[in-house]
Amino acid sequence: MVESEIASVEPVAKQGRRTSRKLIVVGLLLVVAIGYLFAVSIPKFMSYYMTLDELKAKGNAAYNEKLRVGARVTIGSIEKDVKAGTLRFIISQGEDSLPVVYTGRMGQVPDIFGDDIEVVVEGKYLPSGIFEAYKIEAKCPSKMTAKLETAEGGGQGGK
Amino acid sequence: MSITDVGYVAVLLSLVVAFYSGVAAIVSARRGLEELEASARNGVFAIAGLLSVAGFLLFYAFFSHDFGVRYVYVNATRDMPWYLKLSAFWGGQEGSLLFWAWGLSIFTAVVIWQNLRRNREFMPYVIAVLMAIQSFFLVVLGFVSNPFERLPFSPLDGQGLNPLLRDAGMLGHPPFLLAGYMSWSIPFAFAIAALLTGKPGAEWIRAVRHYTLVAWAVLWIGLLFGAWWAYHVLGWGGYWGWDPVENVALMPWLMGTAFLHSIIVQERRGMLKVWNFVLIILTFALSIFGTFVVRSGVLSSVHAFAKSAIGPLFFLFLAVILVFSLALLFTRLSSLRSEQTFDALVSRESSFLLNNLLLVGITFAVFWGSILPLVSEAVRGVKLTVGPPFFIQVAGPLFLALMLLLGICPLLAWRAVTWATLWRNFRWLLLGTLVVAGVLPFVGVRNPWAIVAYSASAFALASIILEYYRGVRARRRFSGEGYPKALSTLVSRNKRRYGGYIIHLGVVIMAVGIIGSLMFQKVREATLSAGESMSIGGYTITYNGNAEVFMPGHQMIQAKLDVLQGEKKVGEMGPGKSIYRNYENQPVSRIAIRSGLGEDLYIVLAGYEGNSLATLTVFVNPLVAWVWIGGVVLLLGTLVAGWPELQARAVPVRRPVRRVVASEA
Numbered sequence A: 001m002v003e004s005e006i007a008s009v010e011p012v013a014k015q016g017r018r019t020s021r022k023l024i025v026v027g028l029l030l031v032v033a034i035g036y037l038f039a040v041s042i043p044k045f046m047s048y049y050m051t052l053d054e055l056k057a058k059g060n061a062a063y064n065e066k067l068r069v070g071a072r073v074t075i076g077s078i079e080k081d082v083k084a085g086t087l088r089f090i091i092s093q094g095e096d097s098l099p100v101v102y103t104g105r106m107g108q109v110p111d112i113f114g115d116d117i118e119v120v121v122e123g124k125y126l127p128s129g130i131f132e133a134y135k136i137e138a139k140c141p142s143k144m145t146a147k148l149e150t151a152e153g154g155g156q157g158g159k
Numbered sequence B: 001m002s003i004t005d006v007g008y009v010a011v012l013l014s015l016v017v018a019f020y021s022g023v024a025a026i027v028s029a030r031r032g033l034e035e036l037e038a039s040a041r042n043g044v045f046a047i048a049g050l051l052s053v054a055g056f057l058l059f060y061a062f063f064s065h066d067f068g069v070r071y072v073y074v075n076a077t078r079d080m081p082w083y084l085k086l087s088a089f090w091g092g093q094e095g096s097l098l099f100w101a102w103g104l105s106i107f108t109a110v111v112i113w114q115n116l117r118r119n120r121e122f123m124p125y126v127i128a129v130l131m132a133i134q135s136f137f138l139v140v141l142g143f144v145s146n147p148f149e150r151l152p153f154s155p156l157d158g159q160g161l162n163p164l165l166r167d168a169g170m171l172g173h174p175p176f177l178l179a180g181y182m183s184w185s186i187p188f189a190f191a192i193a194a195l196l197t198g199k200p201g202a203e204w205i206r207a208v209r210h211y212t213l214v215a216w217a218v219l220w221i222g223l224l225f226g227a228w229w230a231y232h233v234l235g236w237g238g239y240w241g242w243d244p245v246e247n248v249a250l251m252p253w254l255m256g257t258a259f260l261h262s263i264i265v266q267e268r269r270g271m272l273k274v275w276n277f278v279l280i281i282l283t284f285a286l287s288i289f290g291t292f293v294v295r296s297g298v299l300s301s302v303h304a305f306a307k308s309a310i311g312p313l314f315f316l317f318l319a320v321i322l323v324f325s326l327a328l329l330f331t332r333l334s335s336l337r338s339e340q341t342f343d344a345l346v347s348r349e350s351s352f353l354l355n356n357l358l359l360v361g362i363t364f365a366v367f368w369g370s371i372l373p374l375v376s377e378a379v380r381g382v383k384l385t386v387g388p389p390f391f392i393q394v395a396g397p398l399f400l401a402l403m404l405l406l407g408i409c410p411l412l413a414w415r416a417v418t419w420a421t422l423w424r425n426f427r428w429l430l431l432g433t434l435v436v437a438g439v440l441p442f443v444g445v446r447n448p449w450a451i452v453a454y455s456a457s458a459f460a461l462a463s464i465i466l467e468y469y470r471g472v473r474a475r476r477r478f479s480g481e482g483y484p485k486a487l488s489t490l491v492s493r494n495k496r497r498y499g500g501y502i503i504h505l506g507v508v509i510m511a512v513g514i515i516g517s518l519m520f521q522k523v524r525e526a527t528l529s530a531g532e533s534m535s536i537g538g539y540t541i542t543y544n545g546n547a548e549v550f551m552p553g554h555q556m557i558q559a560k561l562d563v564l565q566g567e568k569k570v571g572e573m574g575p576g577k578s579i580y581r582n583y584e585n586q587p588v589s590r591i592a593i594r595s596g597l598g599e600d601l602y603i604v605l606a607g608y609e610g611n612s613l614a615t616l617t618v619f620v621n622p623l624v625a626w627v628w629i630g631g632v633v634l635l636l637g638t639l640v641a642g643w644p645e646l647q648a649r650a651v652p653v654r655r656p657v658r659r660v661v662a663s664e665a
């Protein structure tokens, strides 16, 4: 009796192990599939993020790559023509500045976009020295916080 | 000393008590000192009281216009309506953290109360873990980010919440999100208690299921409110932008969904024990990550928060959590052997495993996509970023697979399937799916991916219906009840199972909405002079000039529009921009939306000049309503699945009946 029990248990355990092995294979396949999706999608959809000075330092090498560039909107540089539906402005950081032409939809320009706002423009740097942006992201300014903190003489202020 | 200083004192006292209760709880467990444990418990209740005092005082500071409190000064103005004053509480970092700690103190007290007689062995350790978490937040509140900090002077009026945050949506989204993150502390604490007591079996799993459902549902409400808010306020025409703040909230939810399923396997079959610990540890870690990461300034987001000093502290906390819990788990591995093995490749448990792998896979995809800038900078010195198309391409197919699995899973028996039985049910689903796939092209759905995605949804839907049908039929045969009665008895006797299926129904309904709005959105932008019109998707929109509307604290420019669908006038719409005092150069879009079950007409005033020129961005978003409907169905299902067993006492009598119903699967 005891013998037969053992005999009947063994194949079950073996079968269990075989099933586990199959499941591991399935799991690995899934991991490979996810890895594949990643490997294909990253080059297709990535863009390089850089600050304006990094872009300038790169020079020609930056032309025609998909880029996201962060800097501040130069005060007084915004030329918006509602009728023609065009938006041009200059972004700057320290000594560097870059003219930007926006080609996206006006409805997608963030509300807070404006003078002296920190923005990230996404698009291409053209050999003509102009940045053609199809997307603008703006950082929410916690301006009031910043003002308060300078008034107190402390803190680096908000972003 | 002002009354609000009492709030600060309450925070500091809570910290002292939390420390005491944590230590007392452990000592009581080690030495078996019941009275000491009772004292630790009282500490927990005291903290709930103290932090409630602190919380109400902060509300009081807002409502009594105490602008001498820096946090109130920054986030409120005198003329803000009441609901904005309420939501200003969590408008900034200090208040959000206080809300977290306050919520945790109350939830902890409730858990202790409910477990006065249950889970006795775990409770001291549960208290200790929760007090450790609480202490961290209290240290931050007490010494780094104090909401009660006073200015050296008392201004007459405050600056006010950032205009983007001035919306009734702020009432719902942040508190639920924060409460959702916070609630994962409870199952985590039980998990650690189970490891510490050396009882990592099924007890803790049974103890945490309800708390897990609560955390999961609360986080879900936060996500849903967030999506709703983005759609109705932010004005880019969608409800999910794959921004880091959104992603970090989605991750613990996905991981938690995996956990909710895998604990079923452990309960039924005694397997996946280690996996369950790993899942809950990671879910909690992701919640902490979600609470802080955006504020730490490590990931940049469009929803910028002021960078703050708590970044390093939080990473330290996160590291401690992960190292401690995983190390503890490692030392207990020998007691965590599976009681069973997988019997067959195709079975209920293996489908749960696959469900877990997919959910964890999606979580990792979202995680890596979100932190890619950090990783690529560290590895290659360049910051790579990816946007929504990346997430859609990676997560899309995985969600599709999940949807198919959701359809197949209920058909599979535990341990091993008999192919004949499987086929008997499966063929109906296949038939239904093929019919849908065949009909779709004739109703205008020609995009192959949309056909695949909708067919998968149909498959899952058919499976849920079949599952209900089979249950009701069996019930009727057994008891002779009518359909409605049979249905209600079926659900109330198997709340977990049929509640789960309602949740799945919600998922499928949402999928229908998401696929529709993702793949069939129409957009047009036009600049119009008064009297001109534009058309899109069967609508004709006539622009009749701008109007100015004055409201307390702000002023709104509104474009007056007449909307025709075909020839018929369906209404007037007035998208606008609000301009707030103190924030004159930061106008806020007021979107106009005409919602319907079929589609939404969504209009943004993108720009204007004078009284008779406006740029309109118009979206036609198909099926968006179903995203919200599905989201609510999911919640209702969670309510059903988690509804407490009130007739527990009647069980002995009814047991035979239950058996029969439960085994019909």
Ligand code: HEM
Pocket (backbone or CB within 6 Å): B209, B213, B257, B260, B261, B264, B351, B352, B355, B402, B403, B405, B406, B407, B409, B410, B496, B497, B499, B500, B501, B503, B504, B507, B638, B641, B642
């Ligand atoms: C995003 C997709 C999904 C979500 C949000 C989801 C959510 C849930 C939730 C919250 C429950 C209730 C659990 C409880 O009451 O303890 C549940 C139950 C269930 N889920 Fe899912 N689920 C999803 C996908 C799946 C998939 C792919 C499968 C297939 C493996 C599955 C199989 C089940 C089963 C069988 C139940 C009933 C449990 C029982 O019989 O007690 N779910 N689901």
